[in-house]
Amino acid sequence: MTQSPTVILGSGLAGWTLARELRALSPSHPITLITTNAGDFYSKPMLSNAFALKRSVSALLQTTGQQQAEKIGVDLRAHMTVTAIDIENKTVCCDRAQFAYGDLVLAVGANPIRLPLAGATHVLSVNDWWDYAVLRDRLDQVAPSRDPRVLILGAGLIGCEFANDLSVGGYRVDVVDPGERALERLITPTDSAQLEAALADLGVTFHFKTVANAVVETADKRLAVTLANGQTHVADVVLSAVGLRPRTDLAAAAGLGVDRGVSVNSMGQASVPNVWALGDCAAYPGLSTTEGAVGTPRVMPFVLPIMTAAKAMARSILGEPTAIVFPPMAVRVKTPAFPLTIHA
Amino acid sequence: MKTYLCIVCGFVYDEAQGRPEEGIAAGTLWTDVPETWACPDCGVAKADFEVVEI
Numbered sequence: 001m002t003q004s005p006t007v008i009l010g011s012g013l014a015g016w017t018l019a020r021e022l023r024a025l026s027p028s029h030p031i032t033l034i035t036t037n038a039g040d041f042y043s044k045p046m047l048s049n050a051f052a053l054k055r056s057v058s059a060l061l062q063t064t065g066q067q068q069a070e071k072i073g074v075d076l077r078a079h080m081t082v083t084a085i086d087i088e089n090k091t092v093c094c095d096r097a098q099f100a101y102g103d104l105v106l107a108v109g110a111n112p113i114r115l116p117l118a119g120a121t122h123v124l125s126v127n128d129w130w131d132y133a134v135l136r137d138r139l140d141q142v143a144p145s146r147d148p149r150v151l152i153l154g155a156g157l158i159g160c161e162f163a164n165d166l167s168v169g170g171y172r173v174d175v176v177d178p179g180e181r182a183l184e185r186l187i188t189p190t191d192s193a194q195l196e197a198a199l200a201d202l203g204v205t206f207h208f209k210t211v212a213n214a215v216v217e218t219a220d221k222r223l224a225v226t227l228a229n230g231q232t233h234v235a236d237v238v239l240s241a242v243g244l245r246p247r248t249d250l251a252a253a254a255g256l257g258v259d260r261g262v263s264v265n266s267m268g269q270a271s272v273p274n275v276w277a278l279g280d281c282a283a284y285p286g287l288s289t290t291e292g293a294v295g296t297p298r299v300m301p302f303v304l305p306i307m308t309a310a311k312a313m314a315r316s317i318l319g320e321p322t323a324i325v326f327p328p329m330a331v332r333v334k335t336p337a338f339p340l341t342i343h344a
Numbered sequence: 345m346k347t348y349l350c351i352v353c354g355f356v357y358d359e360a361q362g363r364p365e366e367g368i369a370a371g372t373l374w375t376d377v378p379e380t381w382a383c384p385d386c387g388v389a390k391a392d393f394e395v396v397e398i
Contacts, residue, residue, distance in 0.1 A: 013387075017385070017386075020385075041387065042387060043352075043382065043383075043388045045352050045386070045392070046387070046389060062382060303353045304353055306353075307353045307385060330351065332352070332392075
């Protein structure tokens with residue numbers, strides 16, 4: 001009897017990294033990777049500072065899915081939509097095929113949170129290379145002669161990084177955030193003030209303690225964004241960067257435990273055997289407090305935790321149960337105007 | 345010989361070892377690694393590496 005493969009859902013950094021770690025440990029273990037797109041590999045952190053560095057959209061794609069599959073030794077099933085997971089029969093059901101699995105890894109990522117505002121269809125968000133290609137296309141369409149402007153919703157990591165990148169790239173940028181300061185949940189008020197000042201020098205204007213209510217297309221094909229504070233700002237592109245929500249629909253429909261993300265234990269295993277979750281879709285166990293209580297589940301949408309988790313998970317899947325131990329993490333904020341490193 | 349750390353994912357480039365599988369011979373200094381080279385693990389650019397003492 002042939003060994004059922006480890007089936008990985010998703011071709012982002014999590015999916016490809018796990019495939020590579022499995023292959024490094026076992027030259028023969030069968031791996032199937034199913035993805036809705038072509039499976040092309042790119043570096044997501046490089047999207048938010050590519051504009052000022054004049055990196056073309058196509059140059060950001062580093063390896064095609066086919067090349068990745070051949071290099072690692074993976075049965076790549078591209079452009080395929082998973083419709084259901086049948087836990088009992090250990091089968092993944094797709095729109096035009098079914099795959100039996102020995103182990104199943106959900107590496108399906110997260111969706112950008114969409115704010116419920118009028119005219120939301122005019123608002124872009126960027127969480128992958130394909131989104132980014134749309135953003136760059138829109139930016140390229142703006143006539144440079146008319147003081148091109150971008151309005152960003154959210155003054156978090158991604159919002160600030162894009163504000164820096166696009167203002168250096170020649171766009172005037174407005175940033176709207178309901179909080180009181182930039183990177184409010186990550187850095188001190190002093191650092192926020194310095195970051196805001198450095199970005200202001202580049203032409204970035206912050207609008208705190210307010211939210212966007214509506215986006216309306218104007219007669220001259222620009223966008224008018226009305227804020228809750230009564231102001232209206234004109235922009236050529238409106239970009240939303242207000243956070244991510246783990247993709248949990250498939251897991252929930254299959255009866256897996258879900259709490260914020262797909263609930264996993266310290267090895268990354270979901271609530272049933274032989275099913276795992278990795279990367280932005282996973283919710284790792286909360287940290288224990290000194291009183292012994294367990295905190296709320298943690299989503300860790302950064303690169304380093306993916307690398308750490310994938311290494312341990314590959315061992316566990318191959319029969320050597322290995323707990324994921326996250327090292328202290330330093331996240332560099334790609335705001336060259338005021339470089340910051342956050343220790344989490 | 346120095347080592348360089350990818351501050352995004354933790355990959356380490358060791359000058360003494362190079363990356364022979366990518367055509368970068370053992371002993372290749374960091375400055376001689378092509379600017380187009382990317383982190384083999386997470387794909388970020390050479391500029392996102394920092395020198396580290398290990």
